[in-house]
Amino acid sequence: MGFFSWLLSVVYKSMFLTGDSGLREAHVLSKIVFITSLVLAHVLYPEKSPTILPVLVALGIVHASLEWVTATISLTGLVGVYLASSAYLLSLTGLYYMTPVQALMIALRATTIAMSIVLVFNIISPIELYNLLHVLRAKRFSTYTLLLWRLTPLGLKSFTDSLAVGYLKKESTVKRIPPATASIIEAGWLIEEYNYWRLRVKSKTHIPLSRTTLHTIILLLASLTILLIVKTLPTLKL
């Protein structure tokens, strides 16, 4: 059903494929360590950051499935290819010089950064954020973290279904986008109406979240591996 439906499908799979399982069950401190190691790798060793891609892929398989990895690589690869090709095409105008290998490095680095962001989004649990806001006494807003993870996939699903019906009605995708968008807005209105009072009540307590030692250890080991890789591998001279 076209590029747009495919794009929605990979966004949906890479962001909302799992519940509170996998690496979301790791301890919050291990998540902080992992995010820190990613930031250090990307900021201090940007030229070596593509070397951590295999670690991210392995973590993706542990967290979700090969299906998640395929969708995420497709999505993040798209970002990488777009940035590299646009930079390379611009270089052809003579504004600056760029080799195809350098363009490839841009693609790999952009893909790695994008995949890091998607993975971090995946390991953060909405319940964790809910509990954090509860502790920070922003109780009225804590519900909105759950709502974000609920409404976004629901909206994407409505959007995709609406596009698919438009495809059967032989309407062009461009013509179908406004009503498909309207279906997301409608979903938002109905959620607001049916949860009118629930959205206005402050949370009184936290929501318990299960933790697993295995996922905590995996995340800590991954953090260590990432730092070792970027610290010890020699820099490629392009």
Next chain:
Amino acid sequence: MFDLPSVLIANILECGYSGGFTLRDVKLSVSEGEILLVTGRSGSGKTTLVRAITGTMRALGGYVKGEVYLCGRSVQGASPEDVYSCLTYIPQEPWYAILGHTVYAEICHVLALEGYICSEVEFALSNLLHLANRLTYTLSAGETQRVLWAEALLKKSRLLVLDEPLVYLDKSAKTTVKSIIEKALVEDLGVLLVDHDPVFWENFEPQLLNLKDGRVMYYGKWSRNIIEQHSTKALNRREARISKGIYAELRNVWFRYPSGDYVLKNMNMTIEKGVLTAITGPNGSGKTTLLKLASGILKPNRGIITRYGSAVYIPENPLLYFTMPTPREELLLASRGDESRVLDIAEYFNIAGILDQPLAKLSSGERRRIALASAYMLGFDAYFVDEPTGGLDYESAMLVLNVLEDLVERDRAVIIAAHDERAVDRSDLIVELGI
């Protein structure tokens, strides 16, 4: 006003939307352990009444003249905590009443708002342990309703407001609903039910409130005379039609959603033209998935689907079908600008009076009729319709079924997914999933 014996007292002089539909002179009360059944045709004002009672009317741009008291407090003056604690509302489109991304988050959030820390015990008691880790957007409509029912009981609300609670439920779930209502009554909860077909609730002998065109036609004790005007009438059985050819063939079809288990396994089926086929089965058995696969919206993971002609799919949420913002524009698009054909079709589908109203403001039944009218005009070879009569009163349901039969008589393939026995009874072929 304090210590009222009723969990709900409403004295509504007028409510509605300026320049639009109005509901007038409604006085009602629901006491602890009592059921009030609100009935009436599509567009009679049932949903407007629910909005006035649940206190959402003003938030939706409407107005309420009069007073509504929930658990002894005026809805307008009460705090959100008081209203939320008193009331559980399960709407006709249950999936929009869910806020949690997983069943676990959903149930635990409801309990957290009441000050309880959830545990496995609540899930076991509610028979939802097997669903706890499911993402809520993967639940079927019936499974979603089960989650909301469980919440209502765990939350210990004093008033349940249920809008067409049976629409998406299979037979066993409907029986469960009866036992839940019995339990709720024993625990002194008040229940306000909105249902187009009151007969299902006869054993409870509820109070009746019958609406017509925004006016109360009857309010009082259970009465056979009143319900007989509004219940499902017996349908004349006729012989099953004979196939006029094959529209599609499904061979060894397997399908699963991302990260889920297989919903359909090794499915083989032939879809016939000139025949009304009903797909039935328990909640979550894959009825909607089968419609989406056969119409071409989804692709199978394994197996082959061969289609011979065009198809359209009308979802259980008909808003996803529409392209234009009003019925007139939608039908004009379908008729390629032929205004006179639009008026004829509008008459046939009994939607002439709502042609210029925004689709977003119409009732679920009205939207369904408009979607069907548009698809009818576009002239497809096959029509896949999800819950075509869900939540419709007898007359509206018969209208929709007559249109579907009209399509069948024109040698189209018509396939419906339905729990509604009125629709299943009219079909020529029944395919039962999940057995």
